Amino acid sequence: MIILVVLGFFLVLSGVISEEFLTVRQTEVMVRRFYLKQQAYHEAVSALKFLTLYFKEDDPSYDTLNDRWAYPLEFPVPEGEIRVRIEDEERYLNLNLVRTEAGFKLIERLFREIRVTSLSPELLRVWVGGAGFWDRTYPPKRAPLDSLEELLFLGMSREDFYGKAEGLTFYPGLSMLTTVWSNGRVNLNTAPPEVIMALSPRIDRALAEKLVEYRRTHPLKKIEDVILIEGFNFEILHDLRPWATVKSENFRVTIEVRVGEVEGELKTVVRRTGSGFKVLYWRFS
Known part of the structure; x- marks a missing residue:
């Protein structure tokens, strides 16, 4: 009888420990995903700032589908990659x-x-x-x-x-x-x-x-x-x-970021200016 009571106690205790372990593990996963999502956001913002160079170097007198901005861009980041697509609104x-x-x-x-x-x-x-x-x-x-x-x-x-x-x-x-x-x-x-x-x-x-x-x-x-x-x-x-x-002024920029197992997407519309561009619309998900 005593053996059964002790065995039951250990079973209950192991269940509690397992539940606590799972809770801690789930919390760790949530914290990691939150951290990676923040990292993805900052990588997307950095990529958007980098695109300023595209518009500074581009000839603003006319725009075509052969221009540098019109081609998809991909490059690696720590633990992942970034993909960029640009379309002119005009x-x-x-x-x-x-x-x-x-x-x-x-x-x-x-x-x-x-x-x-x-x-x-x-x-x-x-x-x-x-x-x-x-x-x-x-x-x-x-x-x-x-x-x-x-x-x-x-x-x-x-x-x-x-x-x-x-x-x-x-x-x-x-x-x-x-x-x-x-x-x-x-x-x-x-x-x-x-x-x-x-x-x-x-x-x-x-x-x-x-x-x-x-x-x-x-x-x-x-x-x-x-x-x-x-x-x-x-x-x-x-x-x-x-x-x-024959030229474009406004551009739709989509930046997809993967960091680890987390993905993020920045969708924005920008207007080209003499010094780079002005953001008209912004949404990160």
Whole structure:
């Protein structure tokens, strides 16, 4: 009997010790992960500061997909690595242009080209403060879009937002072609065909793809250079002048960091300045 009591005591004691050991171990893991997350954050911030050199050395008179900033960057850090991607915002069409009559025509052409049906450009125009009829039960925002995700709030389908396939044809979603961060002009050196087509009713897909092919080896150093491309004329140039550019001002920077078993991601939008860049948006997760 005494032996059973002693054995039971030791079993209970070992259970308590095991539980305490697990608690201590879990605490150690939590502390380590917190430390590594902090380290990942500081590595991401350091990488962002390093990118200042990219913009200082870059020729600001025109920007292309062959520039140094346009290529992914990877480099090691203690216990891990960093991956950096940079995209210019001026390659996209700014949806806030929809508020004006002239800008509305651009957005309408883009919606039509990629077959957006779940949200009308007319409703979007009213949402950001333009003229038109509002048929929702809640009031319109009547202010510029702060993020593209507002389109989902307005009822846009995920297919129209992220992209969809119809038969053998893939239609990119608005999240792949639009922005709220650009200066309103589209960089002809970096824009995808669908965005180029939206800038003029005279530009069809064949012409847009000719421009994309031409700029691979002949970067446009001024808007007037489009006349050098077969099929482009002065009427198209006239259409492009209010909306097009050959340089970019705002950039979307994504920095992915892995330190040990912990990963972190810094998403930011920066505006190029004479001395480097200014941060417009910042989120670390």
